[in-house]
Amino acid sequence: MLEVKSLTKRFSGLVAVDQASLSVAKGSITGLIGPNGAGKTTLFAMVAGFLQPDGGSVSYDGRDITQLAPHVRARGGIARTFQIVQPFEGLNVQENIAVGAYLHTPDAKEAMAQAAGIANRVGLGADLAKASSDLTVAGRKRLEVARALATKPKLLLLDEVLAGLNPSEIRDVLPLVRDIRDQGVTILMIEHIMQAVMNLCDTVYVLSQGRMIAQGEPRVVCEDPQVIEAYLGHGAAERLRAERSHA
């Protein structure tokens, strides 16, 4: 469904993303993991159209979308959430979600009704009239997801929706993500919380210093010495293996 080929992005000398490729199968939950500063969010921004790559291409549903503006991609069914939540502060929860719903209906009543429905689905049903700035962190993360869902996406890009949540909140959100996929939405997610990645993802890509260093099933990827070294430093895989054989 989504094909990313050798995407490259340079920020004046620093190569943030270096020839990274990934592919997301329709109906899957695909994870993108990697240490801090690996370039995950930059890669996301290029997929959603917020940054223009310096090289490579992005195609979606078999169409090259590398040059398309973000709003055009959104209309085509690509929705994203932001790592740093970005609610419309002057609007309440329902109005926030309605902005997404307006993508498919010009009618205010219809959009507000759809917004209420989606709010229920993500667990914000009781907070419709709340100012978005009054929500808890978990609530704002849900609002991000709700707004994106309101655009009726085919492909949902989730940028660390679990970051900043406590363990019980994470347990609440995991079924929501799975439920979204079960409704037919393909998901590409950046995530740091390994419990979630192990639990949800069919395939995982690992980005480190801008390069894709591994891909595959979550369990296999976690054992990959290259991945362990990317997270824990050079020689870590070796040491871990040594410790294990001693024990």
Place this chain on the structure above:
Amino acid sequence: MTKPRLSTLAIIVAVLAAIAFTGLSGALLNLMIFMMIIALAAQGWNILGGYVGLSSFGHAAFFGAGAYAMAVLQTRFGVNAWIALVIGIALGALVGAAIGFLSFRSGLKGSYFALITLAFAEVARILANSWNFTGGAAGILIKLQTGLPYLQFADRRYFLLIALGFVAIGLLVSWWLEHSRFGAYLVALRENEQAAQALGVDVFAVKMKAIAISGALTAAAGCLYAQNYLFIDANVAFGSWISIEALFAAIVGGSGTVLGPLLGAIVLLGLGELTKSVSGGIPGMDLLVFGVILVLSVAFSPNGLVMLMKSLGLRAPKAKEA
């Protein structure tokens, strides 16, 4: 956020209309007409500055476009006043689109957008001041011809009603914004442009529409101004005074609200006039009062009088209980 109902707006307009027929003196009628013209200009400013959050310092460009269209078309081409009015409003929208195209294409926001609008208005002022076609520094005098076809009335009340009619349109436009997809998009842009883009909002197109509507409303105010005073020159039509009063009325009244600009214009000009009469006409006293009002409103009611009234209204019943 509570939104005013249509019936509330209708009552406000009806009350203002009724006031016109309570036997006001000519001076008071003139003041009310001026209030309506400023309110209309402020309503235009509010669309862009209030709802989209793009504060313009140069709404004089639209006001002047309307005023000059009105004056030039009538005096030089013998165009009927009503048709000139329509063309003037359309010209305001067009000037808005032109300024919008140049500034939004390069993503200007905040103080950069404010400065560029100021620059456009100043360029227009200098051009109008030096070009013979627009009457140069001498300005243009519109011929006095009373009667409905000329949009001039011996009875001031009729002109007030027409100005009030335009303010009512301005209220309706703002009301519609608060109940429509377009309005939701404007506020979404103001709050977070990136997030809006991610939800499929065509930022450029929405801003272009907003500035065109904004320009049209403020140009309508310029048309009415020219037709009311029958004289304009570059410093009146394109002067920074109108840019300031438009944004001032909207901000003091409550930017991004339906009633803010109208309320702001009435309060500001009312107080200004009061000061003038009390101070015995010391020049600039009303401006001094404007300044004080601005300081007070920023300090105590940064969201404008509309919001202040609402919060007072909410507090009042609680005070009774206690």
